[in-house]
Amino acid sequence: MLRRPEIKRAPSRYRNPVGKFKVQRDKRCTHCGLCAELCPRGVHQRMGKRMLSPRDEWCIGPSCQKNEYYCIRRCPQGALRMAVNPNLQALRDHRWPADLLLSNWQQAETGCVPYSDLEYRIGRSGGGFDRLRLRFPQTDPGELPAEEEVSTALLLNRREDRRPRVQIGVPFYGGGMSFGSVSNHTMIARARAAMAWDTFTCTGEGGYPESLKPYDSHMITQVATGLFGVSEETIQRVRIVEFKYAQGAKPGLGGHLLGDKVTPAVARMREAVVGNALFSPFPFHSVYSVEDHKKHVDWIKEVNPRCLVSVKVSTPTDVDMVAVGSYYAGAHIIHLDGSYGGTGAAPDIAKKNIAMPIEYAIPKVHRFLVEEGIRDKVTLIASGGIRTAFDMAKAIALGADGVVVGTADMVALECIRCRNCESGRGCPRAIATTDPEYSKQMDMEWAAQRIINLYGSWVKQLVTILRLLGLRSITELVGRTDCLIHLDYQPEEIDDDIKPYLTGSNGKSA
Amino acid sequence: MPPKYHLKPKPAPSRYVPPGPYGIIEGDGCLNCAKCVKKSCAYQVFQKRAYDAGQMADTADSLCKNCFRCVQECYGRILSKSANPEYWSMGDEYWTPEIIGSNQRQAEAGKIPVSGGGYGGPFAGPGFDSMWTDMSEIVRPTRDGIHGREYISTGLELGPVHSPAFQSDPGSGGRETLRACPRVEVSVPFIFDLLPFREFSQPVLTAMARAAKETNTLMILPAESVRGELSPWMAHLVPLLPPGDLDRFTPLIQQCRMVQIYPDEKIQERMGEIKRINPAVILLVRIPLTPLAEEEVERLSRQGAEVIHILADGQGREQETSQPRFIKERIRDLHRALVKQGRRDRVTLIFGGGIALAEHVAKAIICGADAVSIERPLLISLECRLCGRCSPEEPCPVEIDRVETSWGRQRVVNLVAAWHGQLLEVLGAMGMRDVRRLRGEAGRAIFREDIEKEIFANIFGDKMQTRPVKAQPVQQGEIACAPET
Numbered sequence: 001m002l003r004r005p006e007i008k009r010a011p012s013r014y015r016n017p018v019g020k021f022k023v024q025r026d027k028r029c030t031h032c033g034l035c036a037e038l039c040p041r042g043v044h045q046r047m048g049k050r051m052l053s054p055r056d057e058w059c060i061g062p063s064c065q066k067n068e069y070y071c072i073r074r075c076p077q078g079a080l081r082m083a084v085n086p087n088l089q090a091l092r093d094h095r096w097p098a099d100l101l102l103s104n105w106q107q108a109e110t111g112c113v114p115y116s117d118l119e120y121r122i123g124r125s126g127g128g129f130d131r132l133r134l135r136f137p138q139t140d141p142g143e144l145p146a147e148e149e150v151s152t153a154l155l156l157n158r159r160e161d162r163r164p165r166v167q168i169g170v171p172f173y174g175g176g177m178s179f180g181s182v183s184n185h186t187m188i189a190r191a192r193a194a195m196a197w198d199t200f201t202c203t204g205e206g207g208y209p210e211s212l213k214p215y216d217s218h219m220i221t222q223v224a225t226g227l228f229g230v231s232e233e234t235i236q237r238v239r240i241v242e243f244k245y246a247q248g249a250k251p252g253l254g255g256h257l258l259g260d261k262v263t264p265a266v267a268r269m270r271e272a273v274v275g276n277a278l279f280s281p282f283p284f285h286s287v288y289s290v291e292d293h294k295k296h297v298d299w300i301k302e303v304n305p306r307c308l309v310s311v312k313v314s315t316p317t318d319v320d321m322v323a324v325g326s327y328y329a330g331a332h333i334i335h336l337d338g339s340y341g342g343t344g345a346a347p348d349i350a351k352k353n354i355a356m357p358i359e360y361a362i363p364k365v366h367r368f369l370v371e372e373g374i375r376d377k378v379t380l381i382a383s384g385g386i387r388t389a390f391d392m393a394k395a396i397a398l399g400a401d402g403v404v405v406g407t408a409d410m411v412a413l414e415c416i417r418c419r420n421c422e423s424g425r426g427c428p429r430a431i432a433t434t435d436p437e438y439s440k441q442m443d444m445e446w447a448a449q450r451i452i453n454l455y456g457s458w459v460k461q462l463v464t465i466l467r468l469l470g471l472r473s474i475t476e477l478v479g480r481t482d483c484l485i486h487l488d489y490q491p492e493e494i495d496d497d498i499k500p501y502l503t504g505s506n507g508k509s510a
Numbered sequence: 511m512p513p514k515y516h517l518k519p520k521p522a523p524s525r526y527v528p529p530g531p532y533g534i535i536e537g538d539g540c541l542n543c544a545k546c547v548k549k550s551c552a553y554q555v556f557q558k559r560a561y562d563a564g565q566m567a568d569t570a571d572s573l574c575k576n577c578f579r580c581v582q583e584c585y586g587r588i589l590s591k592s593a594n595p596e597y598w599s600m601g602d603e604y605w606t607p608e609i610i611g612s613n614q615r616q617a618e619a620g621k622i623p624v625s626g627g628g629y630g631g632p633f634a635g636p637g638f639d640s641m642w643t644d645m646s647e648i649v650r651p652t653r654d655g656i657h658g659r660e661y662i663s664t665g666l667e668l669g670p671v672h673s674p675a676f677q678s679d680p681g682s683g684g685r686e687t688l689r690a691c692p693r694v695e696v697s698v699p700f701i702f703d704l705l706p707f708r709e710f711s712q713p714v715l716t717a718m719a720r721a722a723k724e725t726n727t728l729m730i731l732p733a734e735s736v737r738g739e740l741s742p743w744m745a746h747l748v749p750l751l752p753p754g755d756l757d758r759f760t761p762l763i764q765q766c767r768m769v770q771i772y773p774d775e776k777i778q779e780r781m782g783e784i785k786r787i788n789p790a791v792i793l794l795v796r797i798p799l800t801p802l803a804e805e806e807v808e809r810l811s812r813q814g815a816e817v818i819h820i821l822a823d824g825q826g827r828e829q830e831t832s833q834p835r836f837i838k839e840r841i842r843d844l845h846r847a848l849v850k851q852g853r854r855d856r857v858t859l860i861f862g863g864g865i866a867l868a869e870h871v872a873k874a875i876i877c878g879a880d881a882v883s884i885e886r887p888l889l890i891s892l893e894c895r896l897c898g899r900c901s902p903e904e905p906c907p908v909e910i911d912r913v914e915t916s917w918g919r920q921r922v923v924n925l926v927a928a929w930h931g932q933l934l935e936v937l938g939a940m941g942m943r944d945v946r947r948l949r950g951e952a953g954r955a956i957f958r959e960d961i962e963k964e965i966f967a968n969i970f971g972d973k974m975q976t977r978p979v980k981a982q983p984v985q986q987g988e989i990a991c992a993p994e995t
Binding site: 018 | 531552578587591622628630954961966969970
């Protein structure tokens with residue numbers, strides 16, 4: 001049975017949330033309060049006798065003109081103006097365009113897909129997931145499976161090796177982010193959300209803080225090349241241990257934590273020196289063959305007889321061989337991290353150019369595992385550019401069993417993708433920082449709720465997608481490429497918007 | 511142990527305020543409140559900002575890192591961000607503002623660009639953006655063995671690499687004297703080509719020449735420009751000889767390790783003439799990249815050309831045709847043609863035109879180039895914004911001709927250091943320890959057209975066709991060194 005944590009509103013922690021549109025009230029305003037009565041979305045609010053600044057993030061823009069409550073027209077003084085927010089010009093990210101950031105923030109605030117016509121499914125990268133569409137068959141709504149009948153659960157151990165049959169309630173879990181690259185608050189928020197939705201999140205390579213003890217049952221701990229903070233004790237604490245051979249954002253390169261971010265707390269955790277940059281080498285200097293790799297896996301299995309082993313690799317040309325090799329070495333989970341994945345710090349040349357995007361790697365590996373006759377013995381997890389519930393559905397239809405998310409969690413905490421996580425004291429928005437002063441800007445309760453809400457919205461969307469496809473389980477979607485259309489091959493644009501089928505309120509509308 | 515190649519980058523601040531991508535706009539209505547966001551900026555942009563009246567530039571635009579906190583925290587809501595037109599109008603479609611800005615920052619700091627977050631660019635693009643380089647993982651880790659970064663070599667020899675080490679001296683008049691076959695070694699697989707657009711001042715040329723020496727590469731320049739001031743760096747200069755009489759360049763040819771010539775009908779005679787003046791000199795033949803380049807390269811290599819320098823236009827396009835193909839495709843064609851003829855190792859191929867970033871160097875070499883040449887990035891390192899208004903009437907907005915030589919040298923050295931560092935990243939990720947092993951290793955790259963065919967065309971291409979699920983064999987590397995015939 002799927003655990004359903006409570007969705008509670010968690011509004012932006014900033015005074016001026018960013019909206020797609022900007023509403024301005026000029027000096028002619030007499031604070032009559034008509035607009036506050038009219039707007040069903042709560043853009044205008046009156047406190048006492050004065051109007052507050054408009055809440056831009058709830059304005060639906062020019063599409064409101066058709067409504068009789070359109071405030072710009074109704075204002076008796078003509079004191080209101082509305083336009084596309086010029087600030088959006090400064091958010092030029094092809095993978096996370098402004099719409100996707102804003103729609104993620106709304107989901108994190110409300111647990112629902114966004115109001116109005118904000119794009120919540122795809123970005124503007126012009127390829128991969130952004131050119132794929134879901135193809136829903138024409139079905140009589142009465143024949144669709146009921147919401148309660150649809151399962152999003154995912155079994156992580158398929159080896160039948162007498163280790164626990166770990167199952168998660170949702171087909172996604174959190175990717176590795178180390179203490180040092182992100183703050184303690186961020187780690188705990190992710191762990192709480194993972195626990196609330198009965199899934200996992202990962203410590204990354206940077207030690208396993210004691211503060212995560214209450215969440216041990218939903219933590220994955222990472223063993224990466226630097227072995228920072230890895231001990232038998234940490235390996236024995238968890239149900240899943242992840243080997244990080246490589247990371248999609250910097251495949252073939254080691255990890256790197258710049259000196260400024262090695263604060264006393266981080267240094268203690270990693271058994272390193274304050275202020276000294278830390279490098280994880282590449283590759284594991286104890287693994288130069290599949291045989292070595294098997295020894296590695298055996299070692300972990302020996303240390304923790306109850307854990308599952310996940311192997312995280314990036315996507316070279318022979319990624320299919322790598323996956324098969326990992327399976328024969330004893331891995332339960334093959335985790336492919338595509339080349340456009342996130343990172344706390346990586347050379348730009350690596351992020352852009354090394355290894356293949358995840359959209360190619362998933363079908364390549366899926367097909368190869370099928371050929372080898374071992375597809376149903378291993379769990380295939382994809383990451384590296386999974387931003388939305390639609391990306392998840394597409395990745396699974398291409399052949400993955402489930403996905404791992406990272407950046408989307410950060411965006412839920414109001415990351416704006418300025419990409420300065422690595423420098424100085426770290427993130428000025430208090431997400432990817434260990435600076436004690438910056439960290440204060442974010443409340444842990446709030447952060448956990450934001451991620452819980454985002455996951456809630458994803459689950460709703462995934463259930464709806466499955467229903468519209470006539471499927472009763474997420475496992476039925478695996479490898480169903482017939483549920484997808486690629487616009488490069490079938491140029492007619494199809495609309496896979498599922499908003500009309502989603503139940504529940506969105507935003508502030510009554 | 512031989513000395514390691516080590517560059518010494520040092521910060522060399524820009525003379526002009528580099529335009530930042532986004533500007534901060536301050537509206538009216540400041541409440542003069544106590545909690546001013548300008549004081550709490552994480553990067554102290556507002557404390558550090560200055561207005562340079564001469565340049566009409568606000569330094570805030572280049573200091574700001576776009577974290578949006580001031581925009582989102584200001585009580586009066588008076589701060590906003592917007593695109594800075596000065597930045598976004600730089601360059602053109604190929605030489606994008608991002609490319610110019612990135613190279614300028616590399617020239618300033620001498621460091622590899624590093625950032626957080628994933629890649630925020632398009633999925634793929636035209637030209638070099640339609641391929642990815644490979645990396646090594648578990649089953650094939652470092653195929654050159656365990657090694658550290660400092661042991662990765664980016665150097666190569668230019669010249670007739672596979673000819674005998676000694677040959678009889680043509681200048682010896684029939685007597686049997688042997689001499690060592692000439693070779694010139696560079697430490698990075700890119701050389702400096704003629705500076706584009708116009709002629710530049712002596713300090714610019716001197717800065718480049720000094721940087722070429724310090725980074726152990728070469729600099730091509732018109733023979734007429736080689737003046738006395740440049741003589742200390744003669745070993746790193748490659749004068750381009752104009753067609754016609756060679757007499758006046760005799761002393762120059764005697765001093766140089768390499769010279770560049772244009773091909774003409776009498777090229778064989780001309781090469782012989784130059785070799786008589788200086789038997790140790792290596793000849794670079796400069797030809798345009800045209801649809802006929804295959805024949806031209808074959809002909810020149812049969813006539814004894816040692817190094818052929820093949821040039822696309824400034825945007826990497828083929829020349830002298832109405833339907834130009836991109837340099838990346840043409841490098842592959844030319845490389846494969848020579849491999850097929852069994853002549854690939856008799857000639858060094860240097861390609862130029864459109865090499866804008868360090869990643870292009872690696873990708874061009876994977877496609878089959880031995881080395882590449884760069885031009886615009888050299889000017890960009892001296893703050894050129896590729897405004898394209900290089901004329902005597904209009905003053906250069908960054909006064910390139912007035913650079914101080916030592917500053918200019920440092921900026922170019924910084925750029926080379928940053929590119930070199932990035933090449934090490936790519937080579938390290940592939941588990942390679944020598945850039946010469948990279949040449950023509952197309953199997954160690956992922957070409958978009960191939961992977962599309964293998965994956966998506968297979969799935970989405972023809973829905974009606976029943977296709978047996980069959981894995982493709984792992985793509986094998988092309989034979990980089992065909993046996994000599």
